[in-house]
Amino acid sequence: MAIVRPFRGIRPAGALADKMISLPYDVMNREEAAKMAEGNPYSFLHICRSEIDLPEVENPYTEEVYAKAKSNIENYLKDGILLRDEEPFLYIYKQVMDGRAQTGIVGCVSIDEYLNNTIKKHEFTRVEKEIDRINHFDRCNTNTEPVFLTYRDDKRLRTIIEGWMSSHAPEYDFVTEDGIGHTLWVISDRSLVDALTTLFGETEALYIADGHHRSASAVKVGQKRRNEHPDYTGEEEFNFFMAVIFPDSDLKIFDYNRVVKDLNGLSEEDFLNKISDKFEVLPVAEGPYRPEGKHIFGMYLKDQWYKLSAKSEIICEEDVIQCLDVSILQDHLLDPVLGIKDPRTDKRIDFVGGIRGLKELERRVSLDMTVAFALHPVSIADLLAVSDKDMVMPPKSTWFEPKLGSGLFMHEL
Template identity: 35%
Template sequence: MPTIIPFRAVRPTRDKVGLVASRSYETYSKKGRKFRMDRNPYSFLHIVNPGYKYHKEITGKKAFKLVRNRYQEFKEEGVFLKEEQPSFYIYKIIDRKGQEFCGLIGGASVFDYENNLIKKHEDTLEDREELFKEYLDTVGFNAEAVLLTYPDNADVASIIQETTQERAEYEFTTTYRDTHYVWPLSNPKSIATIQEAFKQMPQLYIADGHHRSSSSYLLAKDHQQNDPDYHKEATYNYFMSFFIPESHVRIHEFNRLIKDLNGLSKEEFLIALDTEFRIENRGVAAYTPSKKHHFSMYLDGEFYSLYLRKSNYNFKNTLEALDPQILYKTILEPILGISDLRNDARITYAGGKKDMIYVKSAVDKGEYAVGFGMLPLTMEELKQIADDGYTMPPKSTYIEPKLRSGITIYEF
């Protein structure tokens, strides 16, 4: 049932792709961005940080037209080219540990998003949706793909396998020691086979990119209402997505760091926890939970294991059984007084490679009073939450792979 389309990507020339490609803008520190931009005139960061040219920080709506200008300059200077014919783009990453992630980049339909053929598991913020919608409308392109998962499919896998035997159009390694490969796929027969395979799937799931997909949907609705030349096949009725089989997705946990104990002493806090958890002091050795509904905690120089008491295993739905929700409902909200997980400045989330050793370091520095860890969620949990119409607490999943920006660009 889902519809996916090939498109004519704007992309870097082969010789410059490794220079253009960047991580997402927000993943860099201010100092890190400047360091890279000072030394690399081709970095995509120059497009999304246009104030650099004027030695001035420019953000928000004022920056949108300047982003468009920088983008046009890259095209005029021949850094980018436009694909001659509509293509899918097979994208493979082999990370430093030898893990392989491989899928294809194409366009996903806003109508599938509207009709819940593309399923969500996360809430979006209205003001952020509107801001990014205006950004897309002003700059006229999207350079970061939404990550959509699909059930492993033999026909799609066969085409990917066959295509990746050829020389890649792009092959470059990042300073993270991840190697990226891209193959354009424009063969009409292969494209038709892939599209037919996706039409046979019941639905797709958003793994990462809820705001990007919702903003793209809002932009399409605006055009539908205001554009006299509106038609269903217009490019703004699709959004660039990285379609990846479920077996290639890696889900990591987000650990929680809390600035204070909400006025409680250490002893009072531990006694409060005892109502819901069986607590064991693990000493100074780093501890990571081994089962669902078990949590690790670092407090005052020591690790603790927290086992949810089995008398509390009376979950009424799939959301209540999620570990991030359990942590919220048993500790963060009732004991530590954190009810707004998105906006409360007392809580910080540590995802990806920021494990319990990172949590320990942050607490030992005095930046936080306590840290919590849990096991990562599974793909089955993510899908079930989406199927049941629930939304997870914010920062419940840190999902890989992470594509580089500026490698394939979707124009409206």
Template identity: 40%
Template sequence: MVQIYRFAAIRPARRYSEKIPSVPYDVVTADEARECIEKNPLSFLRVSRPDAELPDIPPNDDRVYRRAREVFESMLADGLMERDPEPGMYVYRAVQDGEEFVGLVCCVPTEDYETGKIRRHELTRYDKEEDRTRHIDAVGANTGLVFLLYRDRQGIYSHLHSLIEGVRPDGSTTTASGVLHQIYRITDDAALSHLEDLFSAVPETYIADGHHRAKSAVNVAALRRREGRFTEEAGRFMVVLFPHDRVRIHGYSRLVTDLGRYATPREFLEALRESGWTVRPCGSLDTEGYQIPPLESDAGGRHVMHIYLDEAWYEISRPIADPTNLLGSLDVSVLQKDILKGMLGISDPQADTRLHYMGGAKPLRELERLVDDGRYALAVAMQPVPIETVLAIADAGGVMPPKSTWFEPKLLSGLLVHTID
């Protein structure tokens, strides 16, 4: 049984709903966030990425988190954001490239995360978990959404769609990339009770995106219990629920700063061949795309990934040793075990500073640029993991390597905020 709760969100005042919402804090660097804020001083990145405006202060300094709360409180005091007068729930609608996504925004108990009713499939990175724990506690709010999936056997998606058909949204913004994001507030008690009943028949949910935000919310609840600052709202966190078969999934690219013990790209490629990988040049590619199709039309039963180094793309592939091992047969698992750790010495994907990640919804030319300008020696573009595989691993209690999946729609921050104080 999935428990969902109503809450009174803090949202941009209608006249500011186009300007305040921002990309999630974790898809931009501090420099990129600073550039966004300079272009749009109302951006919610001022709250979610306070380090962007404090470049001379270490990002984990207490002053950074205090700044986030100060900016958030000033947005409320200045009327840029407002609290809804009564608890409710919210329909989140996104339209991207002509495709519509509809989900329900509500709160869920931290207890469901701790007991495994909210299932996860990825490890969290220690530094990022600590950052969001301190951020949530300092601001006193969940400023970003956790993206949950559910198997829709109750017709919830169709019901949500019917609730907003022909209704004017309560908040709306269109991103620079042309994605429309809309919020519809639901306050009718009968409608809210029906949604609660529908989800009470859903046995479990799955984290698609926001593993760090979810774990950090759990951390804050535990911290506040220990310190005698616990409130009912601190034991809940804000999520958006989408049907598992009505989202997009991409691979998650890797970037490596150096080739370790290999003196040249050619030496590294030869070592790959010697360890059983088939290495084939890709030739000319459409680098505006997000991923590279396998060179062979039928690549079933093989690991397939693409690497970029020395101004060229290569496909590397080899047979899957044990297809029955869901976790061990993942491309990302084999990449980590045999190449990143086995060949390049990157043993801890959560903490090693030689390894960086880039979301799979950025064009391949971005990977090329980062390698060509010398910041990285190697880029790896991954194929998407089938969604049913992700859920099956979570059901089995398995944990995928960090940054194994990139889900869309990518939700904005600042459209809705859940306060815990």
């Protein structure tokens, strides 16, 4: 089963929602966050990146930064910029990007189901990255930003959601500067809330699409609160964390491409000869070249695009990890030919989200890199298959767009 339950959202006053919304905290650095929030006292970046309000503080992970986030929340509530719903609700959150919509339920999910793997993962997390959000959530007494979850589409859930959307006016409905549409409905009918939670209860599993570190941090805050309150019943809000839960059929994974600084001491001719052992290499007359299917790659080298097709002997369809294109490229080219053993730590490789386009690969090669590789996107089916086997995707495998907006809802612990 999957527990999804309503919560009393802390949300911006309606007229301020389009001013408060921001990108997630982890997609920009401090300087970028400060520039994004410049001249906007309502920006959610004053909460999720509160170090921008403390320019004299060099370390963004100090207690002073977390205390500032908490005080900003309190001040927004006092001034009516943020409002606290009087009773628990589920919410519908719809995003539209380039004409494609993804519509999810905003609710709370169980830390126990994260721990027992009913909420399935596909990435490792790093403790040092978790600590920041642990301190942030704990000090703010709030899950300030949601986790991005998915589930196998269920027509019964979709019918209820679409029915509410078609018969009720949204609380927020606006388009941000990046062209993304954001619409939020509050499901105030208790019988429909109960119907949705019952149907989610029949779902075998939920899957983390994006936000593994936020999930892990929220769970560890819940465990910390349990240790502080040994008489807890399991119903306290700290036993749950906030998520937006989308059906898998709504989601799109973009390619996550690679650029490499050098050819590992090889000449261009030697490099092309070496990769020809495992890949069919075909120059492309006109670029940029976007791979049209699995096990096909684009490569940009010396102002020339190539089509690389993995030879059959290196494709292991029986292994859900080894047959991923990110694994094929790593195991049969980046490691043995270019000497990149660990793409997590090797400074010679960088990663470019597909939302930036293939021209960005050309730009990087002209600027500071030597060769670029364009990949076919991982499918949602691949992600679910890996998660179902309790396995982990290779690093930098998935890039989801649009990103969840931050600041439209918070969950008080």
